[in-house]
Amino acid sequence: MENLLLDLKSKIEGVIEKENISDSYYQSIIEPRRILEVNLPLRRDNGEIFNYKGYRVQHSTTRGPAKGGIRFDQSVDLEETIALAMLMSLKCSLSKLPFGGAKGGIKVNPKELSISENERLTRRYTSEIIPIIGPDRDIPAPDAGTNEKNMAWIMDTYSVNVGFAVPGVVTGKPLELGGITGRVSATGDGVGIIASQLIKKGVVSSNARVGIIGFGNVGINAAIALRKSGFNIVALSDITSGIVGFNDLDEVIAEYKERGSFNKFDNYEKITNDELLGLNLDIIIPAALSNNINLNNFEKINAKVIIEGANTPISKVADQALSEKGKIIVPDILANSGGVIVSYFEWVQDRQKYNWSRDDVYKNLERIISDSFERVYCYSIDRNISLRDASLGLAVKELYNAHKLRGLYP
Ligand code: NAD
Numbered sequence: 001m002e003n004l005l006l007d008l009k010s011k012i013e014g015v016i017e018k019e020n021i022s023d024s025y026y027q028s029i030i031e032p033r034r035i036l037e038v039n040l041p042l043r044r045d046n047g048e049i050f051n052y053k054g055y056r057v058q059h060s061t062t063r064g065p066a067k068g069g070i071r072f073d074q075s076v077d078l079e080e081t082i083a084l085a086m087l088m089s090l091k092c093s094l095s096k097l098p099f100g101g102a103k104g105g106i107k108v109n110p111k112e113l114s115i116s117e118n119e120r121l122t123r124r125y126t127s128e129i130i131p132i133i134g135p136d137r138d139i140p141a142p143d144a145g146t147n148e149k150n151m152a153w154i155m156d157t158y159s160v161n162v163g164f165a166v167p168g169v170v171t172g173k174p175l176e177l178g179g180i181t182g183r184v185s186a187t188g189d190g191v192g193i194i195a196s197q198l199i200k201k202g203v204v205s206s207n208a209r210v211g212i213i214g215f216g217n218v219g220i221n222a223a224i225a226l227r228k229s230g231f232n233i234v235a236l237s238d239i240t241s242g243i244v245g246f247n248d249l250d251e252v253i254a255e256y257k258e259r260g261s262f263n264k265f266d267n268y269e270k271i272t273n274d275e276l277l278g279l280n281l282d283i284i285i286p287a288a289l290s291n292n293i294n295l296n297n298f299e300k301i302n303a304k305v306i307i308e309g310a311n312t313p314i315s316k317v318a319d320q321a322l323s324e325k326g327k328i329i330v331p332d333i334l335a336n337s338g339g340v341i342v343s344y345f346e347w348v349q350d351r352q353k354y355n356w357s358r359d360d361v362y363k364n365l366e367r368i369i370s371d372s373f374e375r376v377y378c379y380s381i382d383r384n385i386s387l388r389d390a391s392l393g394l395a396v397k398e399l400y401n402a403h404k405l406r407g408l409y410p
Contacts, residue, residue: 002291002294002295002315002316002317003079004079004080004083004290004291004312005079005080005082005083007315007316008083008086008087008312008316009030009086010316011316011392012029012030012086012090012392012396013030015389015392015393015396016029016396016400018385018389018393019393019396019397019400021396021397021400025400025403025404026400028060028062028403029060029089029396029399029400029403030086032057032058032059032060032082032085032086033058033059033060033061033066033100034057034058034061034132035055035056035057035058035078035082036055036056036057036128036129036132037053037054037055037078038053038054038055038056038125038128038129039051039052039053039054040052040053040054040106040121040124040125040128041124042117042120042121042124043120044117045114045116045117052106052107052108052121053076053106053107054104054105054106054107054125054128054129055076055077055078055081055103055104055105055106056081056102056103056104056129056132056133056138056140057078057081057082057084057085057102057103057104058085058100058101058102058132058138059082059085059086059088059089059100059101059102059103060089060100060101060399061100061137061138062100062399062402062403062406063089063092063093063098063099063100063398063399063402064092064097064098064099064100065099065100065134065135065136065137065138065139066085066088066099066100066101066102066137066138066139067088067092067097067099067100067101067102067138067139067141067340067343067344068084068085068088068101068102068103068104068140068141068143068340069084069088069103069104069140069141069142069143069144069146069339070103070104070105070106070125070140070141070142070143070146070150070154071084071103071104071105071106071143071144071145071146072105072106072108072109072110072118072144072145072146072150073105073107073108073109073110073144073145073289074107074108074109075107075289075290076105076106076107076108077107080290081103081104081105082103083312084103084311084312085101085102085103086101087101087103087311087312087332087333088100088101088102088103088340089101089395089399090333090391090392090395090396090399091332091333091336091337091340091395092340093394093395093396093398093399093402094333094334094337094372094376094391094394094395094398095337095340095341095368095369095372096368096372096398097340097341097344098344099139099340099344102138102140103143104125104129104140105143106121106125108121110145110146115149118149118150119149119153122146122150122153122154122157123153123154123156123157126153126154126157126158127157127161130157130158130161133158133169134158134166134169135166135168135169135347135350135351139168139169139170139171139343139347140154140169140170140171141170141171141172141339141340141343142172142217144216144289147172147217148172148173148174148179148184149174151170151171151172151173151174151179152173152174152177154169154170155167155169155170155173155177155178158170167350168347168350168351171183171342171343171344171346171347172184172343172346173346178346178349178350179346180342180345180346180349180355180356180361181356181357181358181361182342182358182361182362182365183339183342183343183346183361184217184221185221185224185225186221186338186339186341186342186343186361186365187217187218187221187222187309187336187338187339188217188218188219188220188221188222188223188224188225188309188338189221189225189338189342189362189365190335190336190337190338190339190341190365190369191218191221191222191225191226191285191287191307191309191335191336191338192222192224192225192226192228192229193225193338193365193366193369193370193373194307194330194334194335194369194373195225195226195229195231195283195307196229197370197373197374197377198305198307198328198330199229201377203304203305203328204282204283204304204305205282206229206230206231207230207231207232208231208232208282208283208305209231209232209234209279209280209281209282209283210223210226210231210232210233210234210235210281210282210283210284210285211234211235211236211237211276211277211279211281211283211284211285211303212233212235212236212237212284212285212287212309213237213242213273213276213277213284213285213286213287213288213292213313214237214238214286214287214288214289214292214309214310215236215237215238215256215262215287216238216287216288218287218309218310218336218339219236219238219285219287219288219309220253220256222285222287222309223236223249223253224249224253226285227249231283233249234279234281235271235276235279235281236252236262237262237271237272237273237276238261238262238288239261239288240261240262240263240264241261241262241263241265241270241271241272242262242270242271242272242273242275242276243262243265243268243269243270243271244268244269244271244276244279245268245269246268252268273292273297274297274300277293277297277298277300277301278300278301278302279302280302281302281303282303282304282305283303283304283305283306283307284301284303284305284306284307285306285307285308285309286306286308286309286310286313286314287309287310287313288310288313289310289313290310290311290312290313291312291313291314291315292310292313292314293306293313293314293315293318293322294314294315294317294318295315295317295318297318298314298318298321298322299321301322301327303327304326304327304328305327305328305329305330306322306327306328306329306330307330307335308329308330308331308332308335308336309335309336310332310336311332311336312332313332314329319388323386323388328387329386329387329388330387331387331388331391331392333391333392333395334369334372334373334376334387334391337369337372338365338369341364341365341368341369342361342365345360345361345364345365375394376390376391376394377390379393379394
């Protein structure tokens with residue numbers, strides 16, 4: 001069984017060695033700064049009390065406040081949360097955003113909660129983590145299983161506790177509460193910009209055939225963004241099933257919003273996730289959860305390019321094997337950085353009390369993510385290494401330099 005945290009640590013240790021980082025500051029890159037584990041009693045609508053486990057991990061606060069999403073999913077555990085927090089530090093370092101990295105979550109299936117149960121659980125979780133969050137300490141955001149409603153409840157719980165409105169405590173909020181236009185689609189928009197950069201480099205053509213695994217926030221918005229650039233979206237899937245043979249993406253999205261899952265569709269050909277991997281595609285975008293592409297299914301992949309919309313969607317062993325087969329993998333810390341980049345704009349907007357336009361958001365997202373792509377691409381060519389090793393190398397060096405410059409207290 002592959003272990004996400006151990007795999008990520010060993011990958012980073014490999015990068016540290018390659019980058020000739022020899023002093024012990026590197027340990028601060030491997031270990032999380034702060035871990036909070038909380039028990040969350042929830043009174044269900046029927047009066048019964050259930051206890052849930054919640055976490056908030058701050059991996060780094062060296063370059064600025066910790067930043068990272070909150071996930072509600074049955075698979076949430078401490079090890080995975082540490083690994084995802086570490087990735088956030090690297091993602092923010094790679095994009096040169098003034099943030100460290102964090103991640104949080106509750107081990108719960110949000111689909112089993114009523115809206116009022118979800119609100120009570122979110123508020124209870126917030127009140128438990130209040131001592132370590134804040135606009136200058138740690139700024140949560142949505143992740144799998146959470147959305148702008150959860151962010152509104154977090155903002156309200158925090159604000160009520162300090163006695164005044166603090167929009168900058170979370171990003172991904174509704175517009176009416178200081179949210180920024182374009183945040184909902186930001187991660188998918190970023191995936192679209194990366195795909196366009198791949199056209200410019202001659203890696204793929206603009207009418208490339210694309211399959212997307214996971215049809216939530218990232219999957220849907222990546223599909224819309226890629227379609228805008230002329231790509232052919234030919235296959236989609238979620239945790240229940242997948243579909244092929246559709247002509248009108250807008251119709252599929254509208255129907256998906258109504259039905260909520262692909263197993264409830266009856267007008268298109270159905271496929272499984274593994275069958276999607278084996279289709280004749282040019283690009284695959286995993287936009288679900290960790291390790292969707294693994295030892296058991298990576299051999300099915302025909303596509304030349306994989307753009308990681310999700311965090312850690314490819315297991316370490318599968319990643320190595322796919323790289324050896326010459327596949328081009330745009331790694332998570334680059335490919336899905338659009339979300340945290342626009343979250344950064346939202347945080348700036350809330351602090352300045354000056355609203356950004358949609359145009360400003362998109363132009364600046366495009367500028368930052370294209371700059372990261374160019375740096376990573378050139379570094380990978382110069383050193384003859386994969387895009388993943390190049391991204392991790394640049395991110396680790398940025399974080400390491402910040403540690404060294406700050407020095408060690410006391
Ligand atoms: P979401 O909850 O909106 O959607 C997740 C989707 O994945 C759903 O369609 C679900 O059915 C599907 N899924 C889950 N398990 C699956 C499986 N085993 N096989 C196929 N499909 C499966 O979540 P999201 O916000 O879109 O996040 C998806 C990924 O992107 C996560 O890894 C998240 O950490 C990462 N990410 C999200 C953001 C963001 O802004 N939302 C930013 C950066 C990274």
